[in-house]
Amino acid sequence: MSAQEISSERLLQMYGRMFRIRLVEERLAQVQAAGELPGPVHLYIGQEAIAVGVCAHLSDQDWICSTHRGHGHFLAKSDEFQRMVAEVYGRATGVCGGKGGSMHVADVSKGILGANGIVGGGIALAAGAALSAQTRGTRNVAVVFFGDGAANQGVLFEALNVAALWSLPLILVCENNGFSEFSPTATVTAGEIWNRATPFGVPGRSVDGNDVREVWAAAGAAIERARSGGGATLLEMRTYRLRGHVEAEKSFLSKSYRSDAEVEERREREPLRLAVAALHGAGVTADAIAKLEEKERVAVQAAFEYAAESPWPEPGAAFEHMFA
Amino acid sequence: MAKKRMVQAINEAITEEMERDGSIIVIGEDVHISPVGDTRGLIERFGASRVRNTPISESVMSGMAVGAAATGSRVICHLFYGNFIYTGFDAIANQAAKLRYMLGGQVKLPILYMAMIGGGRSVAAQHSDSMHPMLMNLGGIKIVMPASPGDAKGLAKAALRDDNPVFLLQAAGRGGELGEVPEGDYTIPLGKAEEKRAGDDVTVVAIGSMVKPALKACDELAARGISVSLIDPRTVVPMDYDAILASVARTGRLVVVDEARKSCSAASEIAATVAERGFHLLKAPIGRVAVEDVAIPYSPVLEKAVIPDAARIVDAVLKIAVSGGVPR
Structure with a gap:
């Protein structure tokens, strides 16, 4: 599978989803700043190509586990985005009934086991989903998205070991966005993350995570390999976090950990810009792109109205769902 | 069987x-x-x-x-x-x-x-x-x-x-x-305690490993004329407080035995709940027999000094039984 094989229809479809994620995240930044959200949000802006390029290969029966920066993964795999936004608003109509919020958006019916507030928390869960898929004799796979920060959690090595021993249908997608919370990756991470798979005999690859075509091709090969019993792959997606670790972080940080100039420089290769250039190269007209963008704008506007107008949960709901 | x-x-x-x-x-x-x-x-x-x-x-x-x-x-x-x-x-x-x-x-x-x-x-x-x-x-x-x-x-x-x-x-x-x-399809619902010994003078709740020394303590106490209602919760979540409170309603006295360290032990939780829900039933202070707040040592002599046994349970029962006037 190579990036050249991608059809212009598929590329446009993926761009539409990336654009939706960007719109939702930009809008969340606005409403967060306006004090409309109950809790913190960690935005996916700049990393959209990864979730979209990977999830394009997955069915509802394939599983994903994600991170505290998980809106993008949800939006890439599920169409239920009104209910996702309502969840971030903490409303009764939220996809988790308002119990999880931004860091726990999940739609199990679509194979989304959820965002996760623990750095590296999804790794073992996805290994378990892969184990379950394997023992039940399915061709389904599990994908875990995690950051470069999570690459320094011991559980990654435990998971690589069992995934290799058992040939688990597991795809480990590390989104190296340059920052482990407020620390530049290089200051807290030794060596190459993709290479951490090598000692276990698991293939590791470094991929341009801002080019959705490259992501699509690398993920497609890894997922096909996993489906056919070939086992796990570690994909390190090189990307850049255009927003902070968490919105409004400047209000509590005493000093900055990167320059504005650096952010602006990295914006030149941001994934939506690259995707539009690729679409133009593939002969897709500016008109077709604009039409798609307008459709997404309308849908996202409706989702935020739905969320803001949704009722708060009944207080009694706080005491439900601990046990099945 | x-x-x-x-x-x-x-x-x-x-x-x-x-x-x-x-x-x-x-x-x-x-x-x-x-x-x-x-x-x-x-x-x-x-x-x-x-x-x-x-x-x-x-x-x-x-x-x-x-x-x-x-x-x-x-x-x-x-x-x-x-x-x-x-x-x-x-x-x-x-x-x-x-x-x-x-x-x-x-x-x-x-x-x-x-x-x-x-x-x-x-x-x-x-x-x-x-x-x-x-x-x-x-x-x-x-x-x-x-x-x-x-x-x-x-x-x-x-x-x-x-x-x-x-x-x-x-x-x-x-x-x-x-x-x-029991052979075959035998299940016990989670959250259902069992009264391992029936008695009217003191309720002893013993958890897991502590049931065995508690049974021994029951025999020793019986020889002294004290009958113990020994409750084994079997599951600590959910906890069968109804069974514990029903026993305390008869005896008015409670000792809880737990192999956990005493601070925030299951014994503490049971004692607190019985005090909260059944204070009017109690004729004496609630006793806890648990591991003091130390790590478990290696040497058998030291370990024995730490882990509750029948003698400690008997002592705890006698302490509250006597204060309440139960005949010895």
Whole structure:
């Protein structure tokens, strides 16, 4: 599978989803700043190509586990985005009934086991989903998205070991966005993350995570390999976090950990810009792109109205769902 | 009814349930050899796909159990010694106990975590803890602590049909103890205590490993003319407070025996709840017999000084029985 094989229809479809994620995240930044959200949000802006390029290969029966920066993964795999936004608003109509919020958006019916507030928390869960898929004799796979920060959690090595021993249908997608919370990756991470798979005999690859075509091709090969019993792959997606670790972080940080100039420089290769250039190269007209963008704008506007107008949960709901 | 050993009873429960339910898988350290004995023969019977011997990697094991359970398997995760719960604790506390809740009920997590807990065998502090109070405090975990082979079978089978994370905490070193075990499909509902001895003078609640010394204490107290209502909760989450309070309503006196450290122990929780809900029933202060707030030592002399035994239970009962005027 190579990036050249991608059809212009598929590329446009993926761009539409990336654009939706960007719109939702930009809008969340606005409403967060306006004090409309109950809790913190960690935005996916700049990393959209990864979730979209990977999830394009997955069915509802394939599983994903994600991170505290998980809106993008949800939006890439599920169409239920009104209910996702309502969840971030903490409303009764939220996809988790308002119990999880931004860091726990999940739609199990679509194979989304959820965002996760623990750095590296999804790794073992996805290994378990892969184990379950394997023992039940399915061709389904599990994908875990995690950051470069999570690459320094011991559980990654435990998971690589069992995934290799058992040939688990597991795809480990590390989104190296340059920052482990407020620390530049290089200051807290030794060596190459993709290479951490090598000692276990698991293939590791470094991929341009801002080019959705490259992501699509690398993920497609890894997922096909996993489906056919070939086992796990570690994909390190090189990307850049255009927003902070968490919105409004400047209000509590005493000093900055990167320059504005650096952010602006990295914006030149941001994934939506690259995707539009690729679409133009593939002969897709500016008109077709604009039409798609307008459709997404309308849908996202409706989702935020739905969320803001949704009722708060009944207080009694706080005491439900601990046990099945 | 046939007499069997504790580990045989648990093994029988697992085997029967795996036979009945093809979605059950087993992961754990050395489950193919089964040094404990409770997973013996499973790999031969059910194959290496359903029974997976794992590396010593509790972080990934405890979390894999959650991921597999959330996606259609029923998982037995054998953690061997209870102290290894600590090394696998992130996924237990942050995922297993909360995932269903955080997701607004979207998933069921049918997991049976198994471990041996408690002291008495000179394996020192890192293999002798009783950490059920810590698990009780998580909220989303059920905890089963059988004191006899028959209870172990019935509770293990019920746990394997429950759609929630359940811990089966077996008293370490007691797997060889014999007891009557009902044949076939025998289950005990989780959250139902049993009165192991009937009596009217004092209620003793003994948890898991402490039931055995409590039974011995009952005999000694009976010889002194004090009849004890001995309650074995069998599961500490859910806790059968109705059974405990019904007994206290008859006796007016309560001693709770727990192998956990006293601070924030299950004994503390039971004492607090009885004081809260049944203060009007009490004729004497509630007594707690537990491990003082020290680690479990190695030398048998030191260990004996720390772990509650029949003599300490007798003393605790006499203290409140006498103050209340019960004849000796």
